[in-house]
Amino acid sequence: MDTSELDRELEKKNLSGFWRTRVPFHRPELPFLWNWREVRDALMKAKDSIGIELAERRAIRLVSPHVPGKSTSHTLQFTFSIVNPGEVARTHRHNMAAIRFVVQGKGAYTTVEGEQFPMEEGDLILTPNWTWHDHFNGSAEPIIWLDGLDGPMIQSLNVLFFDQYEKEVQDHTRREGESARRLGFARRPTAIENERRGVPFRYKWKETYESLKTPKESEADPFDGHLIRYINPATGGFTLPTMSCEVQSLRAGISTKAHRHTSTTLYHVFRGRGRTAVGEGHLEWEKGDTFVVPLWQWHRHENSSGEEAILFSINDRPIMQALELYREES
Numbered sequence: 001m002d003t004s005e006l007d008r009e010l011e012k013k014n015l016s017g018f019w020r021t022r023v024p025f026h027r028p029e030l031p032f033l034w035n036w037r038e039v040r041d042a043l044m045k046a047k048d049s050i051g052i053e054l055a056e057r058r059a060i061r062l063v064s065p066h067v068p069g070k071s072t073s074h075t076l077q078f079t080f081s082i083v084n085p086g087e088v089a090r091t092h093r094h095n096m097a098a099i100r101f102v103v104q105g106k107g108a109y110t111t112v113e114g115e116q117f118p119m120e121e122g123d124l125i126l127t128p129n130w131t132w133h134d135h136f137n138g139s140a141e142p143i144i145w146l147d148g149l150d151g152p153m154i155q156s157l158n159v160l161f162f163d164q165y166e167k168e169v170q171d172h173t174r175r176e177g178e179s180a181r182r183l184g185f186a187r188r189p190t191a192i193e194n195e196r197r198g199v200p201f202r203y204k205w206k207e208t209y210e211s212l213k214t215p216k217e218s219e220a221d222p223f224d225g226h227l228i229r230y231i232n233p234a235t236g237g238f239t240l241p242t243m244s245c246e247v248q249s250l251r252a253g254i255s256t257k258a259h260r261h262t263s264t265t266l267y268h269v270f271r272g273r274g275r276t277a278v279g280e281g282h283l284e285w286e287k288g289d290t291f292v293v294p295l296w297q298w299h300r301h302e303n304s305s306g307e308e309a310i311l312f313s314i315n316d317r318p319i320m321q322a323l324e325l326y327r328e329e330s
């Protein structure tokens with residue numbers, strides 16, 4: 001029997017010979033940057049033309065032309081949300097884990113599992129997998145925040161579930177700050193065990209920035225400048241099982257060393273400007289811009305401006321580490 005005859009026979013039986021199979025090795029992905037002026041312009045138009053009751057959320061997704069399936073990356077996704085004064089983004093839950101990082105505005109609230117979390121510029125709020133959440137803007141100005149989700153990863157596992165709440169807004173069953181108080185108390189292993197699934201939490205920008213600016217110049221990480229991870233207060237580990245949130249200060253004049261790793265990072269420029277060399281090219285960025293550094297691309301950051309630059313980022317390192325797929329090279 002010749003090979004092609006055998007191949008045809010196998011195909012009919014829904015089989016495939018290994019001599020026909022090509023192993024799909026890692027294909028390098030390209031980086032991409034979204035300019036703030038364009039994103040902001042789109043948000044301003046959506047604010048006036050899209051009713052929030054029309055869409056589940058008035059949000060705009062960042063879609064990389066280098067990634068299939070209209071996504072920011074193959075695992076994580078960024079969207080920008082805008083909520084007008086007095087508006088409510090109705091209650092729902094899903095098994096995508098999400099984070100909110102407030103880009104502009106104040107006086108809004110995210111309610112998670114019956115507890116209100118104030119939203120001020122630079123705050124990070126966690127809505128872990130399967131927690132009820134809604135948003136309300138009680139201020140006189142529109143508020144803009146960045147949503148980070150593990151949606152593409154959850155969808156690739158074909159395990160996405162979504163639930164609508166019976167009312168538009170959930171009742172406030174907990175007092176403001178209750179989660180943080182319980183966690184402050186919950187330093188003992190038993191209590192931590194109970195909370196393993198993930199807890200709603202707010203990291204206030206004021207406190208985050210205190211921690212970010214305290215270390216000395218000499219204490220900078222060679223690859224990331226001054227970087228801090230948002231540690232999950234219940235587990236002491238990554239921010240969420242699928243996503244690590246980080247913020248880094250690139251002080252004036254810094255130029256970091258190059259490295260590469262198998263985690264993908266989505267960056268948002270919170271302050272300042274600079275540039276990131278990725279692979280053969282580089283991305284010039286300034287306040288409000290958002291960019292992706294795909295996995296296994298050599299990259300390094302530079303801030304040649306006279307002022308501090310701050311990058312907020314999310315990455316899929318927890319997934320890579322959990323599956324023992326994380327590797328790093330420098």
Ligand SMILES: [Fe+2]
Pocket residue numbers: 092093094098133
């Ligand atoms: Fe949601």
